[in-house]
Amino acid sequence: MGEQVRVAVIGAGVISAAHLKGYAANAEKCVVKAVCDRDLGRAEARCAEFGVAEALGDAEAIWARDDIDAVSICLPHDLHEPFVVRAAAAGKQVLCEKPFALSVASLDRMAAACEQAGVICMSAQVLRFRAVFQAARQFIRSGRLGQIHQTWRRRGGITRSLDQNPWIYNYEKGGSLVVHGFGAHEFDILMWLQDTTCDRVYAAGRANNPIWQSVDEVSSIFHLADGSFGNVRQSLNTLDSGWDEYIMAEHGCLRIAGDRFEWQPVEGEKEVHEHPLDPTAGFAGECGEFVAAIQEQREPEASVRQARWVQAVMEAVELSIKRGVPVDLREEFGDFGPITAS
Numbered sequence: 323m324g325e326q327v328r329v330a331v332i333g334a335g336v337i338s339a340a341h342l343k344g345y346a347a348n349a350e351k352c353v354v355k356a357v358c359d360r361d362l363g364r365a366e367a368r369c370a371e372f373g374v375a376e377a378l379g380d381a382e383a384i385w386a387r388d389d390i391d392a393v394s395i396c397l398p399h400d401l402h403e404p405f406v407v408r409a410a411a412a413g414k415q416v417l418c419e420k421p422f423a424l425s426v427a428s429l430d431r432m433a434a435a436c437e438q439a440g441v442i443c444m445s446a447q448v449l450r451f452r453a454v455f456q457a458a459r460q461f462i463r464s465g466r467l468g469q470i471h472q473t474w475r476r477r478g479g480i481t482r483s484l485d486q487n488p489w490i491y492n493y494e495k496g497g498s499l500v501v502h503g504f505g506a507h508e509f510d511i512l513m514w515l516q517d518t519t520c521d522r523v524y525a526a527g528r529a530n531n532p533i534w535q536s537v538d539e540v541s542s543i544f545h546l547a548d549g550s551f552g553n554v555r556q557s558l559n560t561l562d563s564g565w566d567e568y569i570m571a572e573h574g575c576l577r578i579a580g581d582r583f584e585w586q587p588v589e590g591e592k593e594v595h596e597h598p599l600d601p602t603a604g605f606a607g608e609c610g611e612f613v614a615a616i617q618e619q620r621e622p623e624a625s626v627r628q629a630r631w632v633q634a635v636m637e638a639v640e641l642s643i644k645r646g647v648p649v650d651l652r653e654e655f656g657d658f659g660p661i662t663a664s
C-alpha cells in the first residue's frame with residue numbers, strides 16, 4: 323500500500339457528501355480515487371463536486387483494482403452485508419455506514435469475512451467523533467460525576483411524509499427508522515459516553531403512522547454494566563425536535579445538548595462547556611480515524627467488534643417490544659468484548 327490510503331466511496335446519495343468532505347479534510351493521509359453509484363449520474367455529480375477523477379456505475383469495477391485500498395459503503399441498510407463481505411473478499415479495508423447491519427447474525431457474518439480477509443472494518447458511528455461528545459466523555463472519565471445513577475437520552479422530531487429516499491420506508495431494506503436509523507446513534511452514544519455496556523433491555527413501542535411499516539414511538543430502558551440505568555425516548559411525532567441527554571450522578575447532573583454540555587454539581591456553580599458544532603467535523607474525525615487505523619494496522623474506534631454492542635441493543639429493543647418482556651443481551655447473543663478500543 324502506498325503512503326496515502328486510496329479510497330472508493332460506494333453509494334453517491336445523501337451521506338456520501340459527508341464522507342467525501344471527511345476524506346478531503348484528511349488529504350495528507352488519503353485520496354478518493356472513485357465514486358460509485360448504480361445511478362452513474364449521481365456518481366458523476368459527486369466527482370465533479372469533490373474533484374474525484376473517476377465515476378463508476380458498478381462496484382464490480384472496484385474489486386479487482388489494485389489502486390484502491392479501502393471503501394466507504396454508503397448504501398441502503400440491506401446492502402451493507404453483501405457489499406462488506408464482497409469488499410473483504412477483495413482485500414479492501416471497510417468503513418460501513420450505520421446501522422452496520424440489520425441483525426446481530428448479519429454483523430457476525432460481516433465481521434467474520436473481514437477477520438478472515440485480515441482487513442480493518444469500522445462502523446460509521448459518527449457521533450463518537452463530534453467534539454461535544456468527545457469532551458463530555460473526557461469529563462465523565464475524569465471521575466467528576468462519581469457513580470452514575472440514571473441517564474435520559476431523548477430524540478424527537480416530526481417526520482410524517484414520504485419526502486425521503488423510498489428504501490427508508492421499506493422495513494425489509496431499511497429496518498426501522500427509529501430503532502436502526504436513529505437508534506444506531508442513540509444507543510451507541512449512551513453506552514460509549516459512560517464507557518459502559520448493556521446487560522438487559524426492556525422496551526415498549528407503538529407503530530402508528532403506516533408509512534413507517536414499523537414503530538414510530540419507542541421508549542427503552544437499559545440496565546448498564548456500570549450499575550446505572552439508561553432511558554432512551556424516541557419519537558417521530560413530536561411537534562418540535564428535541565435531542566439531548568441528562569446524566570444524573572452522585573455529584574451532580576450533566577446535560578448535553580447541541581454544541582455544549584453543562585455540569586451542575588450538587589454543591590457549587592454550574593459550568594458550561596461550549597464546543598462549536600461544525601456538522602462536518604465528525605466525519606473528518608471518522609474518516610481520519612479509518613485511514614489512520616489502516617496506516618497503523620490497529621483496531622479503529624467503532625470497530626465492527628465494538629459495534630456488536632449497539633447491534634445487539636437494536637435487536638434486543640425490537641425483541642423486547644415484540645415479547646413484552648426484558649431481553650438479556652448475553653443470553654440472546656453470547657459474549658461481547660469492550661465497547662471501545664482505548
Ligand SMILES: NC(=O)c1ccc[n+]([C@@H]2O[C@H](COP(=O)([O-])OP(=O)(O)OC[C@H]3O[C@@H](n4cnc5c(N)ncnc54)[C@H](O)[C@@H]3O)[C@@H](O)[C@H]2O)c1
Nearest residue numbers: 333334335336337338359360361396397398419420448487
Ligand atoms: N451518519 C449519519 O448521520 C447518516 C445520515 C444519513 C444516512 N446515513 C446512512 O448512510 C447510508 C446511506 O444513506 P443515504 O441517506 O446516503 O441513502 P441514499 O438513498 O441517499 O443513497 C444511497 C445510494 O446508493 C445507491 N445504490 C443503491 N444500490 C446500489 C448498488 N447496488 N450499487 C451502487 N450504488 C447503489 C443509490 O443509487 C443511492 O444513490 C445508510 O446506512 C444511512 O443510514 C447516515
